[in-house]
Amino acid sequence: xxxxPTPRRRAxxxxxxxPPSTAERxxxxxxxxxxxxxxxxxxxxxxxxxxxxxxxxxHRPGPTDARLAMLMAALASAAAGIIHVAxxxxxxxxxxxxxxxxxxxxVFQLSWSILAMPFEHRLLTLxxxxxxxxxxxxWAFSRWQGVPVGPHAGVPEAIGLGDTLSTALEAGIxxxxxxxxxxxxxxxxxxxxxxxxxGILASVLLGLMTIPGIVSALSHGGAGHGHGETEDVHEHGxxxxxxxxxxxxxxxxxxxxxxxxxxPGSDEDSEAPSEAEDHSHAPGEEHD
Numbered sequence: 001x002x003x004x005p006t007p008r009r010r011a012x013x014x015x016x017x018x019p020p021s022t023a024e025r026x027x028x029x030x031x032x033x034x035x036x037x038x039x040x041x042x043x044x045x046x047x048x049x050x051x052x053x054x055x056x057x058x059h060r061p062g063p064t065d066a067r068l069a070m071l072m073a074a075l076a077s078a079a080a081g082i083i084h085v086a087x088x089x090x091x092x093x094x095x096x097x098x099x100x101x102x103x104x105x106x107v108f109q110l111s112w113s114i115l116a117m118p119f120e121h122r123l124l125t126l127x128x129x130x131x132x133x134x135x136x137x138x139w140a141f142s143r144w145q146g147v148p149v150g151p152h153a154g155v156p157e158a159i160g161l162g163d164t165l166s167t168a169l170e171a172g173i174x175x176x177x178x179x180x181x182x183x184x185x186x187x188x189x190x191x192x193x194x195x196x197x198x199g200i201l202a203s204v205l206l207g208l209m210t211i212p213g214i215v216s217a218l219s220h221g222g223a224g225h226g227h228g229e230t231e232d233v234h235e236h237g238x239x240x241x242x243x244x245x246x247x248x249x250x251x252x253x254x255x256x257x258x259x260x261x262x263x264p265g266s267d268e269d270s271e272a273p274s275e276a277e278d279h280s281h282a283p284g285e286e287h288d
Contacts, residue, residue, distance in 0.1 A: 063195040064187035066180045067120075073176035074116040075202055077128070079210040080169040081109030083162055087217035095150050105135065125177050132170040139167045162216030165209050 084106035092099025112128055141147075146155045190198075 063190050063192070065190065066187050068190060068195060068198055069176040069179040070116055070120060070125075071199055072202055073128070073173045073180075074113045075199075075206050076169045076172045076176070077109045077116070078113035079206045079213075080166045080173070081106045081113065082210055083166045083169075083213040083217050084109065086214040087162060090218070094152075098150060125180060129174055129177050132173050135170050136167055136174075139163060160216050162213045165213040165216075169206070169209070 084102050088099050088102045088106065091102050108131060112124065116124055116128075142157050143159055144156060146157065147153060
């Protein structure tokens with residue numbers, strides 16, 4: 001066999017390779033004259049957030065039904081707090097501890113009504129529900145069994161207009177706040193005009209409920225308020241006075257009877273001289 005006389009080239013070793021210069025790198029990055037520039041792929045747009053249901057296209061989201069319920073709860077809390085403020089003086093006069101209780105209740109309800117709308121924090125909602133439920137339970141127990149402590153302990157209190165209205169307002173507060181806590185996919189959206197109209201009507205209605213409640217709370221302890229046993233004793237005393245008055249009118253006075261008995265005799269005595277005058281005779285006349 002004959003050997004190939006052509007010598008084979010050896011591959012250059014990595015140590016003999018020289019790195020490309022800066023000009024060579026720039027030339028490689030530049031597009032050639034006959035080729036179009038390479039188009040880079042545009043970045044994909046981020047997915048748009050899904051628009052909540054009920055929002056009109058191109059319009060700003062309006063007030064929701066949950067916000068309207070929160071507004072109703074705030075107005076009802078303010079009305080109940082005003083009624084409790086009016087009831088403080090009369091309860092303080094009966095028992096100072098009761099007056100302090102009504103004052104603290106009014107401060108909580110008025111403060112909550114001021115903070116509810118600007119913040120709308122879940123903690124405010126969760127704090128108002130048990131407080132108003134406790135007030136409703138205390139009112140029902142005091143009208144059924146009576147307050148366990150105080151000067152009228154164990155005596156059921158009479159149901160008045162002011163306490164009934166304040167309890168109804170507290171029940172409305174709890175209902176509205178529970179409505180805001182109901183889990184749902186989306187809230188109903190109201191128009192701005194509808195939201196304002198609902199707020200105005202609610203304010204007028206609650207104002208009409210608050211006025212008679214204030215009047216009844218100010219008259220607490222008078223004719224409009226009483227306790228069960230106290231009213232029974234008072235009515236029993238009035239009955240005895242009426243019975244005594246009636247018996248006294250039926251009792252005959254002995255002096256009056258004596259005067260009445262003497263009246264017929266006086267009439268006869270007065271008639272006797274007249275008869276004697278009729279039977280008198282003139283001189284010379286004969287007697288029949």
